[in-house]
Amino acid sequence: MNPLDTLIELSSQMELEHAEEARGGRVAPSGSEGRIETKPACFTPKEKRAAFTHSAQLPNGKNIVLLKTLLTSACERDCYYCPFRAGRDFRRATFKPQEFAELFMKMNQAKMADGIFLSSGIAAGGANTQNRIIDTAEILRKRMGFRGYMHLKIMPGAEKGQVERMMQLADRVSINLEAPNTERLAKLAPHKMFIEELLRPLKWVEEIRRSQPAYKFWNGKYPSTVTQFVAGGSDESDLELLTTTNWLMKNVRLTRAYYSAFFPIRDTPLENKSAVDPLREHRLYQASFLLRDYGFDLEEMPFLQNGNLPLPTDPKLAWAQMNLKEKPLEINKAEKRDLLRVPGIGPKGAEAILRARRSSKLRDLTALRKLGIVVARAAPFLLLDGRRPASQLAMF
Numbered sequence: 001m002n003p004l005d006t007l008i009e010l011s012s013q014m015e016l017e018h019a020e021e022a023r024g025g026r027v028a029p030s031g032s033e034g035r036i037e038t039k040p041a042c043f044t045p046k047e048k049r050a051a052f053t054h055s056a057q058l059p060n061g062k063n064i065v066l067l068k069t070l071l072t073s074a075c076e077r078d079c080y081y082c083p084f085r086a087g088r089d090f091r092r093a094t095f096k097p098q099e100f101a102e103l104f105m106k107m108n109q110a111k112m113a114d115g116i117f118l119s120s121g122i123a124a125g126g127a128n129t130q131n132r133i134i135d136t137a138e139i140l141r142k143r144m145g146f147r148g149y150m151h152l153k154i155m156p157g158a159e160k161g162q163v164e165r166m167m168q169l170a171d172r173v174s175i176n177l178e179a180p181n182t183e184r185l186a187k188l189a190p191h192k193m194f195i196e197e198l199l200r201p202l203k204w205v206e207e208i209r210r211s212q213p214a215y216k217f218w219n220g221k222y223p224s225t226v227t228q229f230v231a232g233g234s235d236e237s238d239l240e241l242l243t244t245t246n247w248l249m250k251n252v253r254l255t256r257a258y259y260s261a262f263f264p265i266r267d268t269p270l271e272n273k274s275a276v277d278p279l280r281e282h283r284l285y286q287a288s289f290l291l292r293d294y295g296f297d298l299e300e301m302p303f304l305q306n307g308n309l310p311l312p313t314d315p316k317l318a319w320a321q322m323n324l325k326e327k328p329l330e331i332n333k334a335e336k337r338d339l340l341r342v343p344g345i346g347p348k349g350a351e352a353i354l355r356a357r358r359s360s361k362l363r364d365l366t367a368l369r370k371l372g373i374v375v376a377r378a379a380p381f382l383l384l385d386g387r388r389p390a391s392q393l394a395m396f
């Protein structure tokens with residue numbers, strides 16, 4: 001198989017991995033203004049269309065084109081949900097580290113990909129597989145001088161020294177927990193050990209960050225960490241997923257969790273299990289951002305009796321309907337932590353309100369809208385200088 005065909009084989013299922021702040025599927029390369037086939041030299045138009053890249057936004061807000069792929073789709077594990085599980089009948093493909101590094105650099109020079117998300121099936125043990133990922137990253141960074149974005153996957157079974165080496169090469173490292181606890185993981189991946197193989201590496205990353213100075217890491221910065229859950233794959237509740245997410249954000253400085261709504265894959269043990277509504281994935285993201293950025297506690301999430309979030313309503317709105325509808329917030333007196341609880345007011349909006357209040361009172365919705373507040377969402381929960389603004393809403 002030539003390297004490009006290998007890449008196409010290996011990338012074909014990578015939409016299941018929510019690696020960065022992805023915004024849709026395949027994209028034209030950066031700088032091409034959407035015309036993949038007009039740019040440049042070393043790839044044919046057919047090759048350019050086939051290359052599997054994704055639009056992604058980095059934590060600093062920069063948009064890049066990310067190549068998401070595996071080093072190999074061969075895997076000795078048998079996770080129930082996974083298209084790459086051992087014994088599933090399909091054509092496997094494998095890159096050698098040098099081969100992948102050369103192909104990626106070719107794509108990078110052709111402006112087809114700015115960064116890499118690199119994972120792998122497990123072959124000959126987690127530590128051996130991890131070495132191949134490290135070898136690839138070292139070739140790219142040390143021999144080929146690649147200075148762009150790199151997200152490397154930690155393999156179940158990796159050793160602490162390998163995790164440290166990955167952190168010296170990558171902008172982001174991650175390992176997928178897949179399920180929120182040991183019992184749930186047993187329903188999804190019976191041969192993965194939740195504490196020893198999945199949670200421990202995330203703890204190591206934080207230990208290493210705390211014990212070593214930043215200059216020892218790539219570009220003088222500590223790499224961020226993320227994880228991913230298969231939402232609904234083990235019949236777990238949103239409460240279980242968010243409890244683990246919250247613990248990880250507080251204790252090992254997880255940047256964020258990704259939730260991938262379960263979707264059955266043909267010819268796997270879970271092929272007859274129903275797909276999970278993608279809206280559940282969206283509600284989990286909203287709730288996790290309330291925990292991370294808006295000062296909400298887990299206990300404040302509007303969980304239903306079954307431990308799930310209501311699907312029809314955004315969790316912040318559900319909270320406000322229960323807590324602010326009868327006791328609206330006076331916008332001219334509220335503290336930042338309370339402003340953040342109002343639907344339609346985000347961190348930037350809350351700051352803008354505090355700044356504007358220093359010069360004059362906020363008396364109408366027009367003034368709020370100028371500050372970037374989504375007034376149609378916020379108005380039912382606010383008082384403007386002692387008055388409910390409901391009568392002004394028709395103007396918006």
Ligand code: SF4
Nearest residue numbers: 075077079082085121
């Ligand atoms: S270890 Fe990873 S690649 Fe292998 S079966 Fe499990 S989820 Fe799939």
